Amino acid sequence: MTDAPTLLWLRRDLRLADQPALAAAIGEGAIVPVYVLDDETPKHYAMGGASRWWLHHSLASLDADLRAVGSRLILRRGKCDAVLAELATETGANRVHCIRHFEPWWRNAERAVAKRLDLICHDGNYLAPPGSITTGSGGQYKIFTPFWRALQQQMPPPAPLPKPSSIPAPAHWPRSERLNEWGLLPTKPDWSTGFGADWSPGEAGAHHKLNGFKRHAATYGETRNLPSVEGSSRLSPYLHFGEVSAAQVWHAVAGAGGSVDTFLGELGWRDYAQTVILQLPDYGSRNGRPTLDTLPWRTGPDAAADLKAWQLGRTGYPIVDAGMRQLWATGWMHNRVRMITASFLIKHLLIDWREGERWFWDCLVDADYGSNAVNWQWTAGTGIDANMFVRIMAPLVQSPKFEAGDYIRQWVPELAQVRGEAIHDPDEAGCRPAAYPPKIIGHRAARERALAAVKQAH
Known part of the structure; x- marks a missing residue:
């Protein structure tokens, strides 16, 4: 134990239970939990509007959870390395604990922080540390199926760490910015009015959603593709923001039986996406x-009008x-329909x-760099593991097949x-x-145009 506090650098790990960076920091004494709103480091991958809505409510929830165990959340805005160095000077802290992240900008930020401070990175956001599941020759997997086969050999993940009953506080708290002054919520206009009916950001909301999913996890394989039934877990935004860990989810549902293996x-797949961006940081x-x-993508005014219609x-x-x-309306879309709309x-x-x-x-509350990039490239046929471009989904077949009427x-x-x-x-x-538009293009004409285009690319 030391007199100097430790900084707990939070990003997409906004929870108290199964939080290995927090657990390690508690072992060293007083802790200053800090969230840095850094829009500079990610550049054009700064969080989109829907994610910012979620972040606002998640940070408010986390601060309340921290206060309940004797701590609080410090908010600062700016480049992470500069802000954390400034906080270290203010508080006398000489060490920073964090959970390791794999988006290219966060890897850059971790390197920058490590040049200024003693940074200790922990794994804890995925089933296994990205990069740790390797081929027989020690390389990284590029194809999902063999990756998943190898990952399963390492399962189950370690048992989740318990939520701490108390967190030691520093003798003096540094200044914190006000969450409401960050402007994370939309106002003119407020397009998020429907979000609250679907979502309760924060660790408690995550576990409420997980407990609800546990009741029908055994039928996931039969219902996940039916948008009218809604058989999906809806855990993706909670996992993205780290309000629940992948290990907690695994241990909660793995024994459900039925088709829970799906x-x-x-x-x-979420772990696989991190493995991909670890190898190909610009995959997005x-x-x-x-x-x-x-491939000759359409551009110009007609394409722009079609994009807007979409x-x-x-x-x-x-x-x-x-x-x-x-x-x-909700910042989320059913997974089967995501594939149809993307195709x-x-x-x-x-x-x-x-x-x-x-x-x-910009629009997803679960916008995740790795998953978003891997899923779009899978659908486009441009990915390292992808559907072939010539496989063209027929929306008018998919809709009745998956009973999407309601x-x-x-x-x-x-x-x-x-x-x-x-x-x-x-x-x-x-x-x-009359109020509903005619088809923007016929399916056959679209298919022929797409197949002609891909021929030009080979």
Whole structure:
């Protein structure tokens, strides 16, 4: 134990239970927990609007949780290395504990902090430390299936650490900025009015969501693809912000039986995405397959108008439009519909996948650099492990196949009165309401255009 306090540098690990950096810091004495709002280090990957909404509420929740155990959260804004060095001078701290992050900007920030202070990094946000699951020759996996097979050999993850009953406080607390002054919440206009009905950011909200999911985890494989049923866990934003750890989720549901292994595979996919960005830090902006670098994406005014129609959910394809409107209203979209909407942008509209990746980055409360990039490149066929570009999803087939009628009626009110199978393609059924747009392009024409384009790239 020392008299000097330790800084606990928090980022996407906003929890008290199963928090190895916090546990290590407690062993050294007084702690100053600090969150630094750093919009400079990530550059164009500074958090989008939906993530900032979540962050505001998550930080408020974390501060309340810390105060309940004798501590508090210090808020500062600026470059992490400079802010932490300043805090160390103010408090007399000589050590910083944190959980290791793998986004390229956070790796840069950790190097910068380590040049100024004694930085101790811990693993704790994933099932296994990214980079630790290696091939027989010691290399990194690029393909998910063998990666998942190898990761399963290391499971289960270590038992989660308990929440501390108290956290030692410093003799004097440094100044903290006010959360409300950070402007994280939208005001003019406030587009987040529907978020609160779906989400309760914070550690308590995470465990409430996890406990709810446990009751039907055994049927995840049967229901996860049905947007009208909503069989997904909805844990992704809580995992992204670290309000619950992957280990906590694994241990809570692994014994559920049934098709829970399908869900555990999704947790594994999250680990896989970190392995990819560890190898290819610019995966969010550069094709994993350079052979598709010459694919002739559409540009110009017509493409821009089509992109806007996609963003607004006005494409004339009900399943696509329902997904895009759910995204805008709640900051989240059903996973099956994410694939359908992404494929539509890339292959029906022939618009660069990076345009979609950026839109999701701004609109998703679970916007995660690794997962977002890997999922978009998988759909685009440009990734190191990806669907082939020539496999083109047919939205008008996917919609009835996955029983999306009630989902469409919920999110596309113009179609709420369309009955039966006509809901999937009211244009073809001859019952499209005047308020709903016709198809932006026919499926066959879109498919032929996409296949012609990919031929030019080879």
